[in-house]
Amino acid sequence: MTYAxxxxxxxxxxxxxxxxxxxxxxxxxxxxxxWTISGxxxxxxFCGTCRGKDAALDMIGRKISDVYRVVGxxxxxxxxxxxxxxxxxxxxxxxxxxxxxxxxxxxxxLRFRDDKIVEAQAIIDSYDAAEQVLGHHLGSDHDxxxxxxxxxx
Amino acid sequence: MDHIVxxxxxxxxxxxxxxxxxxxxxxFLHDDxxxxxNGPVDYLPFCGTHRGKKNVVDLIRTRVPAVxxxxxxxxxxxxxxxxxxxxxxxxxxxxxxDDQAISYxxxxxxxxxxxxxxxxxxxxxSFDAVEQVLGQQLVSPGRxxxxxxxxVVV
Numbered sequence: 001m002t003y004a005x006x007x008x009x010x011x012x013x014x015x016x017x018x019x020x021x022x023x024x025x026x027x028x029x030x031x032x033x034x035w036t037i038s039g040x041x042x043x044x045x046f047c048g049t050c051r052g053k054d055a056a057l058d059m060i061g062r063k064i065s066d067v068y069r070v071v072g073x074x075x076x077x078x079x080x081x082x083x084x085x086x087x088x089x090x091x092x093x094x095x096x097x098x099x100x101x102x103x104x105x106x107x108x109x110l111r112f113r114d115d116k117i118v119e120a121q122a123i124i125d126s127y128d129a130a131e132q133v134l135g136h137h138l139g140s141d142h143d144x145x146x147x148x149x150x151x152x153x
Numbered sequence: 154m155d156h157i158v159x160x161x162x163x164x165x166x167x168x169x170x171x172x173x174x175x176x177x178x179x180x181f182l183h184d185d186x187x188x189x190x191n192g193p194v195d196y197l198p199f200c201g202t203h204r205g206k207k208n209v210v211d212l213i214r215t216r217v218p219a220v221x222x223x224x225x226x227x228x229x230x231x232x233x234x235x236x237x238x239x240x241x242x243x244x245x246x247x248x249x250x251d252d253q254a255i256s257y258x259x260x261x262x263x264x265x266x267x268x269x270x271x272x273x274x275x276x277x278x279s280f281d282a283v284e285q286v287l288g289q290q291l292v293s294p295g296r297x298x299x300x301x302x303x304x305v306v307v
Contacts (some may be wrong), residue, residue, distance in 0.1 A: 008201075013159075037248070038257075038258055038276060038278035038279045038281065039280060040281070041283075042292065043280070043292060049238075049279065063214045066158050077239070077262050077274075078239055079232040079233070079234035079238070079239045079262075080234055081232035081233055082232075084230055084234075084243070086230070086232045086239035086260075086262070088260075088262045088274060088276070090237070100290050105191060105274075105276060106276070107239075107241075107260035107262065107276045108294070109230050109232075109239070109241045109260070110212070110233070121229075121230075121241060121258070121279060123191070123259075123260040123277065124257055124276070124278070124280050125191040125276060125277075125279055125284075126279050126280035126281065127192060127193050127279035127280045127283055127291075128191065128279065129280075130280050130291075130292070131223060134292070138193075138283075138291045138292060139193075
């Protein structure tokens with residue numbers, strides 16, 4: 001029989017994840033999970049691929065918290081289909097270095113097995129996120145000449 | 154009333170879209186469609202919100218190819234739930250100016266109405282995409298700084 005994750009499991013996971021309740025999040029993460037957040041690791045140090053439950057929970061519980069404190073995690077769309085769940089989210093956070101707020105969009109694609117996440121792919125609006133975390137426009141960091149040719153219009 | 158879109162219908166749309174066949178994509182687009190791609194429009198001019206079928210067809214036919222020629226668009230995950238679909242794809246492209254290979258992941262969240270896409274939100278790893286389109290790093294490691302003059306990452 002083909003496994004399908006119940007919507008109630010996905011909702012319970014996101015309730016714990018949005019609250020950054022690591023103990024409860026842990027209940028939904030498989031030992032052999034592979035969790036990837038796409039983005040520039042030099043700027044957003046929590047990006048990259050984490051292999052295994054301990055590494056994934058460390059990323060969620062510590063690496064992200066080292067950069068900012070999440071204060072809002074609002075799913076605008078949540079889809080559940082078979083073993084997969086996908087969400088489109090607006091994340092809001094307060095930078096640790098001061099009171100500055102950051103807010104950007106991200107997408108999760110989660111694959112479950114036995115009601116636990118075995119694969120997570122996060123796509124974030126990384127240019128926007130990086131600008132907000134750095135606190136300045138990236139356009140000033142380079143000459144905006146793609147191989148001597150302007151792309152901007 | 155809830156609308157439900159079939160997997161076969163979504164797959165037919167995706168096949169046309171993956172091939173960037175604007176003529177075949179057009180029948181799947183609602184007249185009042187709103188199509189949003191995240192990213193900095195200064196560097197990726199196809200980003201932003203495009204309203205109306207004509208503009209979205211123009212986006213697929215002209216505006217994206219002015220920057221990138223998509224040569225591969227493969228779905229790693231395709232979810233269908235009621236009137237919505239979410240698709241995670243690997244996009245392979247060639248930079249139009251010099252044929253340089255560019256590759257990044259794309260998440261599409263779409264809502265269908267009467268069998269046509271009325272809303273699309275595309276999320277891409279925009280930092281990576283901009284670096285590849287520009288052909289240079291946006292931030293050199295030695296220049297990373299936070300707004301308050303602090304170093305965020307070393």
